[in-house]
Amino acid sequence: MVGSNKTKEQRFPALKKLQFSIAEFEKLEAEYKEAEEELKKSNEFNFNLIEQSPHPIVVAQPDNTIVRVNPAFEQLTGYCPSEAIGRKPPYPWWAAKARGLRELKRNRRLALERRGCKVESKRKKKNGEIFWIELTPTAIIVDGEPKYYMSLWTDITDHKRLEREILEISDWEQWRIGQALHDGLSQALAGISYISNILEQKLSAKSLPEASDATQITTLVNQTLLETRPLAKGLQPNELKEEGLVTALEELAANTKQTFNISCKYQSSRTIRFNNDSIATHLYLIAKEAVNNAIRHGKPQNILISLDTGHGMTTLTVKDDGIGISGVPSSNQGRGLHIMKYRAKMIHALLSIKQGTNGGTIVTCSLPNKRISIIKAREIHGIKERASN
Secondary structure, X not given: OOOOOOOHHHHOHHHHHHHHHHHHHHHHHHHHHHHHHHHHHHHHHHHHHHHOOOOOEEEEOOOOOEEEEOHHHHHHHOOOHHHHOOOOOOOOOEOOHHHHHXXXXXXXXXXXXXXXXXXXXXXEOOOOOEEEEEEEEEEEEEOOEEEXXXXXXXXXXXXXXXXXXXXXXXXXXXXXXXXHHHHHHHHHHHHHHXXXXXXXXXXXXXXXXXXXHHHHHHHHHHHHHHHHHHHHHHOOHHHHHHHOHHHHHHHHHHHHHHHHOOEEEEEOOEEEEEOOHHHHHHHHHHHHHHHHXXXXXXXXXXXXEEEEEEOOEEEEEEEEOOOOOOOOOOHHHHHHHHHHHHHHHHOOOEEEEEEOOOOOEEEEEEEEHHHXXXXXXXXXXXXXXOEOO
């Protein structure tokens, strides 16, 4: 028979196509199973990565609905997954609602900028205990759009406590040294001045040439005494409770001018009373550190200290005409900047340090007026204005 030796594939072309399709399907099925297995492994890895992380992790959708928290979150806050998942702001672990909403918007922005920023924030446990965290916000991008936002927390409560204690110890030691200068060295110098003056009188009465030496000793001791007293006073910020921040800033300007022989002025259109003495103390110490930094590193000829209000904020400004801030501060300068920033955080203020338009450095520290009480200078001091010459 003609064509009897043809194969089935030659006799039935459709059968060949079907066999080819089955082979392709089996290949695709194998690739799909392989991809599915890889996805399963990836999901398991991601799950274990979050679940076994020693740091609390919170995952939310773009509408801020919590979709996942890990065991470390429950261990730190006391909130179990069922109490967290599905929640929308305000979250119960926020220490303050208004502040929490502001921080949430900021964290979303930082996450989208993908800069790997870390921010400090205050939180509240289920039992009401307040604690501090360092938060790293991350945006999980899918097809060019944020699908989830993840926050990784680090508990820094002990670190903040130690920082505060170190600062308090530093303040106490500073006060103690100031007290020792005032009660010890100043009194001793006053005694030496008195004795040398008596000696000068006795030598002069006998017309002895050594009288001029005694006069010189008295002059030098008195000069040292004049330099020691403002130094001792500057080391005792707790006197702000009695004399007020404005007076302390005026004295800081005057003492700086006298000690370093440069122009240092204080000016303000208002006298500002603070509801909390610690706020005034921290502002004074920030101003003092800014002045010291300017003198040590900027070599200025003029320093201006001001304290004014506007747009719902009170702002302390220290401006100098020195060489300005460098790109990489020295260890001593960096330590001073860190201390100023930490003091600003303690009173919930914003600290800014920038180069002046015409050179020099401008340090500003701003805080809301609701934390203080503002009174025009003339209402307290009559016709006296608080603008230094």
